[in-house]
Amino acid sequence: MKLKLTLLFSLVLTTTLLKAQDSLMIRKIYDEELVNGQCYGNLHYLCKNIGQRISGSANAQKAIVWGEKLMKSYGFDTVFLQPVMVPHWVRGAKEEGVIIQGKNRVPVHIAALGMTVATPKNGLTAAIIEVHSLKQLDTLGEKAIKGKIVFFNRPFDPRFIETIQAYGTAGDQRFAGPAAAAKYGAVGVIVRSLTESLDIYPHTGATLYVKDGVNIPAAAISTIDANKLSSMLKGSASIKFYFKQNCQTLPDAPSFNVIGEMKGTEHPNSFIIVGGHLDSWDLAEGAHDDGTGIMQSVEVLRILKVMGYKPKNSIRAVFFINEENGDRGGDKYAELAAQNKEEHIAAIETDLGGFTPRGFGFDGVSATTLQNINNNWGKLLAPYGSNVLVAGGGGSDIGPLKEKSKQVVLIGYLPDSQRYFDVHHTPNDVFENVNKRELELGAASMAALIYLIDQHGF
Incomplete structure (x- = not known):
């Protein structure tokens, strides 16, 4: 019994000394x-x-x-x-983005997504359709999407305490959205920037194309401009979007x-x-x-x-x-x-x-x-x-x-x-x-x- 107590005391003392040494270091x-x-x-x-x-x-x-x-x-x-x-x-010259409503032209802040292709030399103009998930593309189908620019507008979920989790749940529209939209005949993609902040700064980031799929141009739009575009789409069905980007992959x-x-x-x-x-x-x-x-x-x-x-x-x-x-x-x-x-x-x-x-x-x-x-x-x-x-x-x-x-x-x-x-x-x-x-x-x-x-x- 005495030996056991001695060993226990020795163990406690050693542990205490090690912790003190670690604390000092x-x-x-x-x-x-x-x-x-x-x-x-x-x-x-x-x-x-x-x-x-x-x-x-x-x-x-x-x-x-x-x-x-x-x-x-x-x-x-x-x-x-x-x-x-x-x-x-390579990104190339600065991107241009414009919301078109009749004769009204509203410039917006965009940035090409990383690894995306360029628009045609003179830019791309098409009707635009707003969606909030990749799954919604499946519901809408080719009839609603073909020939249009898809606007992914799913915001960060503010209920997450750690913002990396909100980024994780919103990020698929950026890295997988363009490839998913292309399958239904979309000609371009605009993605709401991945941030909870409301500002005029577009957030770039990589997108992934599907092997042997159609590669369509894709850009991020600032959150303030995303809200503006969404509001205008709710008020009119005749909205078009123009964007031009000059990127290339070497x-x-x-x-x-x-x-x-x-x-x-x-x-x-x-x-x-x-x-x-x-x-x-x-x-x-x-x-x-x-x-x-x-x-x-x-x-x-x-x-x-x-x-x-x-x-x-x-x-x-x-x-x-x-x-x-x-x-x-x-x-x-x-x-x-x-x-x-x-x-x-x-x-x-x-x-x-x-x-x-x-x-x-x-x-x-x-x-x-x-x-x-x-x-x-x-x-x-x-x-x-x-x-x-x-x-x-x-x-x-x-x-x-x-x-x-x-x-x-x-x-x-x-x-x-x-x-x-x-x-x-x-x-x-x-x-x-x-x-x-x-x-x-x-x-x-x-x-x-x-x-x-x-x-x-x-």
């Missing part, structure tokens, strides 16, 4: 970032000296060269590029993922990665989507490096290319990881903006493990506001790892989501809309979680 991580953080300055350079970084563009290549140089300047153990062939879509272009690594001292072929996507849409600077994510990712390694931390497992920061219109970077990373027989323990994706950190979502852990994560790490992260640790996580760049490595835990960084879709895929996604302290807190929270995973596993 996490405090040091935050102190380093909040006093000496560099991700905000790096983001400024990326946005102002390079700017938009659509896949296949000269600016994307500039960002790759700069990202590799930045990682090397921090003295990581290894910095390397992974070659990837990416789509090369041959695939060579590009790269950018990777920096701290080598593990005990398990060098076991990896914990943190990353975001280097490419961005072409309407602005790609500040929140996803400049903040890649700058936070490299900052995680910088923090640990400057603190002299020696990881048990290898830790990587990854700048994935081509998330916005192809996911080629994530696919290539997973493919090469499998070829090289790399064991991935965990992968964190940060692609929801650089807002105030709330926590993390986990995919690939049991309910019991998630409860243990909350019990053991929740109190450590609570003082920093990053202790929302919930089921469901990941991201499109790290998702392919799950197919290649069943044991990997996919983790999505969860910042406050209320403002993200105000700027997402718009001309407003600029450096000035990023808050320095929020960005730094996010970088520190990811560094803290990676430290805990590296020390304790799941």
